[in-house]
Amino acid sequence: MIRPQTPSPVYLLNEPLFDEKGVQVYLKRDDQIHPYVQGNKWRKLKYNLLEARLQQQNTILTFGGPYSNHIYATAAAARMFHFRSIGIIRGEEPTIKSPTLKFAASQGMELYYMDRVTYRHINEPYSIESLRVQLGDFYYVPEGGTNQYAIEGASEIVSEIDFAFDYITSPVGTSGTLAGIVAGLNGRNFAIGFSSLKGEDTLTTKVNALLLEYTGRSFTNFSINFNYHFDGYAKISSGLVEFIHQFRAKHNIMLEPVYTGKMMYGLYDLIQTDYFKRGDVIVAVHTGGLQGLCGFENHFPGWSSSSFS
Ligand SMILES: *Cc1c(COP(=O)(O)O)cnc(C)c1O
Numbered sequence: 001m002i003r004p005q006t007p008s009p010v011y012l013l014n015e016p017l018f019d020e021k022g023v024q025v026y027l028k029r030d031d032q033i034h035p036y037v038q039g040n041k042w043r044k045l046k047y048n049l050l051e052a053r054l055q056q057q058n059t060i061l062t063f064g065g066p067y068s069n070h071i072y073a074t075a076a077a078a079r080m081f082h083f084r085s086i087g088i089i090r091g092e093e094p095t096i097k098s099p100t101l102k103f104a105a106s107q108g109m110e111l112y113y114m115d116r117v118t119y120r121h122i123n124e125p126y127s128i129e130s131l132r133v134q135l136g137d138f139y140y141v142p143e144g145g146t147n148q149y150a151i152e153g154a155s156e157i158v159s160e161i162d163f164a165f166d167y168i169t170s171p172v173g174t175s176g177t178l179a180g181i182v183a184g185l186n187g188r189n190f191a192i193g194f195s196s197l198k199g200e201d202t203l204t205t206k207v208n209a210l211l212l213e214y215t216g217r218s219f220t221n222f223s224i225n226f227n228y229h230f231d232g233y234a235k236i237s238s239g240l241v242e243f244i245h246q247f248r249a250k251h252n253i254m255l256e257p258v259y260t261g262k263m264m265y266g267l268y269d270l271i272q273t274d275y276f277k278r279g280d281v282i283v284a285v286h287t288g289g290l291q292g293l294c295g296f297e298n299h300f301p302g303w304s305s306s307s308f309s
Pocket of ligand 1: 172259289
C-alpha cells in the first residue's frame with residue numbers, strides 16, 4: 001500500500017481577482033498526501049504513531065463523530081502501519097452506518113458507540129482509564145487528533161514551503177493545525193485561521209495554551225477569523241456551495257463545505273475587501289477532508305448539484 005507522501009505539492013492559483021488586487025495565492029495541497037490519510041489528519045497522526053511505536057503500544061484508540069475525517073484517517077493509518085485501532089463514536093449506534101464508519105470498519109477499526117452525555121467527558125483522565133479497564137491498554141489519541149505530537153506534525157507544513165510568503169491560512173476545528181503552523185512560523189510571517197465553528201471565542205485561548213506547552217513561549221503573529229463559519233459547524237449555504245462548484249470548475253480542485261470551502265470563501269472575501277496589500281504572498285493550506293463529501297451527500301441530498309439552495 002502506498003505511504004503518505006510529503007512534502008505535499010504547492011501550486012500558484014490563477015485568478016483575475018488576485019491579479020487585480022496584486023496578491024499571489026498558493027495552495028498547499030495536503031489533500032494530496034494520501035487518498036485515505038489526507039491532509040492535516042496525517043500531519044497530526046504521524047508523530048503520534050511514532051510515539052505509539054516507541055511506547056511499544058499495538059493499539060491506537062481515538063474518538064470522533066460518525067462523519068469524522070479523523071476517524072477515517074486514523075483507521076486507514078493504523079492499518080497501514082500495522083496497529084490495531086479502536087474508534088469510540090459519539091452517539092447511539094446508527095441503524096445505517098455512515099460511509100465514514102463503513103470505511104473505518106473495513107480498515108479493521110473496532111467501533112464502540114458512546115452516548116452523548118458520557119461522550120462529553122472523554123477528555124477526562126477517568127474516562128480514558130475506564131476505557132483501559134474495559135478494552136485493555138492502548139495509545140490514546142484525543143478527538144480530532146490534537147495534542148503536542150499533532151503540533152509537531154503540523155509545523156512541518158511550514159518547513160516544507162521553500163519560498164518567501166507573508167501569510168499562511170488554514171481552516172480551524174480543534175485548532176491543532178493552526179497551532180502547529182504558528183509553531184512552525186516561529187514568530188515570522190502571519191497565520192490566519194478560519195473557524196468552522198460558531199462563537200468559539202475560546203479557540204484563541206486554546207491555540208495559545210497549545211503553543212505555550214509546545215514551544216514554551218507565546219506568539220502574536222496569528223488570528224482566528226470567525227466571520228465565515230456560515231452559522232456553525234457543518235452548516236452550509238447556497239452561496240458557499242456555489243463558490244465550491246465555481247472553484248472546482250475554474251481550478252479543477254475539490255473543496256468540501258465543512259472546512260476548506262469556508263476558508264477559501266473567506267480568503268477570497270478578504271482579498272476582495274482589501275484586507276491584504278499589493279505584493280502580499282499568501283499560502284492557503286488545503287487540509288483535505290474530501291472523504292466527508294460522501295457524508296454530506298447523505299445529510300444534504302443533492303448538495304453536489306449546483307441547483308442546491
Ligand atoms: C479536521 C479538519 C480540520 C480541522 O483541523 P484542526 O486541527 O482540528 O483545527 C480542518 N480541515 C479539514 C479538512 C479537517 O478534516
